[in-house]
Amino acid sequence: MNYLEIAEQAAREAGVVLLENLGKVKEIEFKAKNSLVTEVDKLSEEIIINKIKKSFPSHDIFAEESGRDSEDSDHLWLIDPIDGTTNYAHAYPFFSISIALEVNGVVEVGLVYDPVKDEMFTAELAKGAYLNNKPIEVSKSYAIEHSHVCTGFMHEIEWMVEANIKHFGNFIRRARAVRRDGSAALDVCYVACGRFDGFWELGLNPWDTAAAVLILKEAGGHITTFSGGEYSIYMKEILASNSIVHDQMIEILALED
Numbered sequence: 001m002n003y004l005e006i007a008e009q010a011a012r013e014a015g016v017v018l019l020e021n022l023g024k025v026k027e028i029e030f031k032a033k034n035s036l037v038t039e040v041d042k043l044s045e046e047i048i049i050n051k052i053k054k055s056f057p058s059h060d061i062f063a064e065e066s067g068r069d070s071e072d073s074d075h076l077w078l079i080d081p082i083d084g085t086t087n088y089a090h091a092y093p094f095f096s097i098s099i100a101l102e103v104n105g106v107v108e109v110g111l112v113y114d115p116v117k118d119e120m121f122t123a124e125l126a127k128g129a130y131l132n133n134k135p136i137e138v139s140k141s142y143a144i145e146h147s148h149v150c151t152g153f154m155h156e157i158e159w160m161v162e163a164n165i166k167h168f169g170n171f172i173r174r175a176r177a178v179r180r181d182g183s184a185a186l187d188v189c190y191v192a193c194g195r196f197d198g199f200w201e202l203g204l205n206p207w208d209t210a211a212a213v214l215i216l217k218e219a220g221g222h223i224t225t226f227s228g229g230e231y232s233i234y235m236k237e238i239l240a241s242n243s244i245v246h247d248q249m250i251e252i253l254a255l256e257d
Contacts, residue, residue: 015115044081084183100210110211138242154203188212
């Protein structure tokens with residue numbers, strides 16, 4: 001049974017529910033300051049997990065709302081049922097579903113689905129990256145002054161807030177434009193297809209980045225820590241780019257003020 005095919009079916013089923021309930025959220029809980037969860041997050045996650053477990057009952061699940069169910073399998077599905085919950089809770093139409101499959105510690109399948117625009121970003125290891133089944137690649141932007149970049153803000157940890165305010169200001173002074181859209185998975189996919197040239201963020205979780213990072217790598221992009229070190233989806237900082245402006249972004253992130 002094809003892993004990506006099942007992930008696509010699960011994402012589309014959950015996407016229908018997200019669209020049906022957009023603007024109708026009734027229950028909002030706070031996991032932390034400005035970290036929301038709605039009844040739709042939970043419903044979306046349940047739909048995705050049930051679909052995957054029905055097809056692959058022995059596989060482990062690591063999902064944002066329910067956590068990790070076991071550590072018995074070499075196959076681990078990482079699921080974010082709504083990446084961009086704050087946007088979703090305010091009926092702001094920029095959010096996504098992220099599903100990835102990690103096999104023996106290596107992400108081999110990644111999918112990020114935007115149900116509003118019906119855009120399905122997908123990748124399988126060493127098989128390229130796609131948007132709605134058409135190949136995608138990163139931009140050719142060669143200078144940060146010509147680049148369209150994006151970030152996100154962590155609210156729960158004070159030093160991360162202060163650090164990103166500093167980074168944001170430094171990028172505004174250098175880049176053509178800076179955005180803060182609210183769905184890291186989509187942001188990284190936008191780098192993969194050339195809509196953005198670079199992205200940085202602090203405080204993300206593996207379910208936020210696992211799928212999108214594979215998609216970006218397969219599209220020819222580059223991912224590291226802020227200082228250029230080797231990146232893992234279990235790290236709390238990510239710098240993603242078209243690879244050409246990567247070193248320039250590292251220089252900006254290293255600025256003291």
